[in-house]
Amino acid sequence: MNSVSGMTLKGVKAVAVEVEVEITGGLFNISVVGLPDAAVREARERVRAALRSVGITLRGRVAINLAPADIPKEGALLDLAIAVGIASVQGGVRVKKPSLFIGELALDGRLRKVRGAVPAAFLAVEKGWDLYIPEENAAEVSLVEGVSAWKVRSLGELFAHLRNEIELPAVEHCEADYAPPQADPDFADIKGQSVAKRALEIAAAGHHNILLVGSPGSGKTLLARALKGILPPLSDKELMEVLLLRSTVGDSASSVRERPFRSVHHTASAVALCGGGTTLRPGEISLASRGVLFLDEFPEFTRDVLEALRQPLEDGQITVSRASGSVVYPAKVLMVAACNPCPCGYSGDPVERCTCSPSALERYRRRLSGPILDRIDLHLSIPRLLPEELVSLEGKCGESSAEVAERVRRAREIQTKRWSRYGIGSNSEIPEKLLRRNITLSPEVKGFLLQALNRVRLSGRGLSRILKVSRTIADLDAAEDIRLEHIAEALSYREGEALSWMKS
């Protein structure tokens, strides 16, 4: 077997691409076969120039075959593998061990950063291959355990390394640091809104979706941003998942343990949100997986975008199918949606008068479909603070984010302990089967629930969601069983005043 391999991305997975090179006599000509895309075909120019920079001049007919032939190859990261493949035929470079080469070549032989280095590292670990990566990708690859990788600055250095003339620096494995997230804004900086803070704490603890409804300026956006500061850091397993997704889009975060927080503007298309495109990229919902997806001005999103969210919100993953193939991206998001109660924004406001016509209200309401609202666990109304409150509450305004984060962390620990053997991380992911089996309710609580259900007419899913939220509230209390007050609190977030405007 040829020992030079490159790779191409299929979803978040790397697929090994064997690079075969044949050089025969004749007039100079390079051809690449094996379903290359435009970037791979253009690699010919880059590879030729880069090889010339290290003193290898190409002659004759150069045929490059990228196997397997039926998978479309994309991206510039095959440059390096092609260059090494050619050099091993013509330039006196020998690759002894099977190795994976990724990198985009500059005309002068330098190596540029590529996207997909982490999937490549996983592939290399799985196959037991050596991995050669551009120096700029070293930071993300160093987090992958068990990979034997080398940092390459330029083609010349790599060839010298393969000829045993110099030794390239190896990528050292390093642990991601557990730096506490910087709370900005801090909960202590937000005046009032203690109900909202409590709901955010529950959302953070159980990874529940939340909808914030409030008039303009009431602090919806501020609260959503503060949520970032109380989320626990990513665990190792989650980190790998997030890292993989970030790497496939070429996005490297500064603080690695920090949960993703993706704020999406309402002009986003369904493809941008859910993933897709001709070359199949993950969308915002996948990039926000294990973190927060913040949708401000929720009803302003086009209807098909919102409806497209239904399935991933329920399943925690999204299957993107296109002509070029179908891939599954993770989508375990904590969705924070924020909206005004009506087009003018003042419906239900104690001071300001709502000026919307009934038909305008009707239209606005119709944008939020029942199925979408049914998938949001916590519905919350954010009241505007009174002038006295705004002025008076100086200095300390309740707990700081760090204190809340500590409680959230403890609640998550309880959940991890309980659910880890089923392979789930948080209460919001509990499958129906386990939910019914693991939650014991006293007759008193059952009676209350029945009463409540008759009153508010919840769907079956609504009930499961309430039970999940109650479980989280109980975990925050460090309580073994779900008690009446937990259920009551969970119910209050579901059918409280927040959505009263929907029904009037």
Next chain:
Amino acid sequence: MATKYLTKIGYRIIARNVSCRHGEIDIIASDGDEIVFVEVRTRSKGWMMPPECTVGPEKMKKLKRAARIWTEKRNYTGFWRIDLIAVTLDDDELSSIEHIKEITEGIE
């Protein structure tokens, strides 16, 4: 003049002014293990165009075809390329000689 130059830089001259049905080749030489088909262009000084610009796509096609026929006739399977030597004259005196290697475009 061009042959003198080629010998000086170490090429071995194989033939001169070879012509066939599809065109003619000014010089055939060998550079190591590679055969070089050389097109010589001569211009007097003061011409509007430098000599290297006078080889257009039509001429390139002819050169390639002629060279291919030459190699196929001799069952030559090694490397070959097409070079251009541009000679600029100043009152029949040599003023400059320029050698451009590999004028074909290998990447379409």
